[in-house]
Amino acid sequence: MSDANKGPGAIAYGWWSREIAPRDVPAARGLSARLRRAAPLGVLCEPAVMQLGSALGLSPAQAGQLVRLAPLLAEVRENVGDTLAKRLGGSKPLLSSLRFQRLMRADEEELVDQLRRAIQIADRCCNVAALAADVLHWEAARPRWCFHYFGADAPSKDIEEKTE
Template sequence: MSDEPKGPGAVALGWWSKHIAPRETPAAKALSARLRRAAPLAVLCEPAVQDLARGLNIGPGQAERLVQLAVLLAEVRETGPERLARRLGGPEPVLSALRFQRLIRAEGDELTDLLRRAISMAERKCNVAALAADILHWEAARPRWCFDYFGAEAPAKDLEEQTR
């Protein structure tokens, strides 16, 4: 398995690198701030978010997931190799096991709020491509997050099935 992002994760990483990551530019700072504070319809009215939707081939039926993705990507300041759940857990977790369980069980706005806090607790750094792919396929990603949080390797067969 290659560590290079593929599919929707790669699209989201490219979008994040262009629109959010260059924090030294006023445009990136402003977009990030607007996305973090905006109501869902205002997020959808951002031309950059519509670019992301086109890149991911997301339509109106997935608008809620698109808003969630854009808002959470605006929280991340730095991408790296580690998945968010790994950064949150491990031998000295920055997010308690009980709070992690709450995050894993959460849905909708509660999930978005808990993930925002989790990103902040992870020093706003994680693997952006992996985070995006996980958000877009949250139900399939949850079991892997449990393995990642506790520092265990998920069985390779299961990971291959999740990425198909």
């Protein structure tokens, strides 16, 4: 299946699997470290990040999305089935309710730092494809995160559309 036929989460997962996940490969460790420490322009100067942006079909005007996404993907060490919000919440939450509320209210400037801390709190494990899709479409993802954090099933798309 070509990247054009995949969703953004699957594209980002494929990129993460090749460029970040192989921790025994020095190039992957180096890229991960550079992305975690880089200023926004430094993120965009990485050829691998440009490949991700191209695969996602992002335009230069959407560079901010790429600057948010790449360092967060570099924080993740293991892909697991649960979304980050599910890992953070539940009956014994790893992230307090107040900190979760702060994450949900974060503006664009605070969002990456808040999500980075959340990934670290979740032992750097989450569903990479879901994280990527959510970061790229953050406003739409916030309500779903609330449901996942509190262990409830998110409403179906039909219900969401009826309330709009």
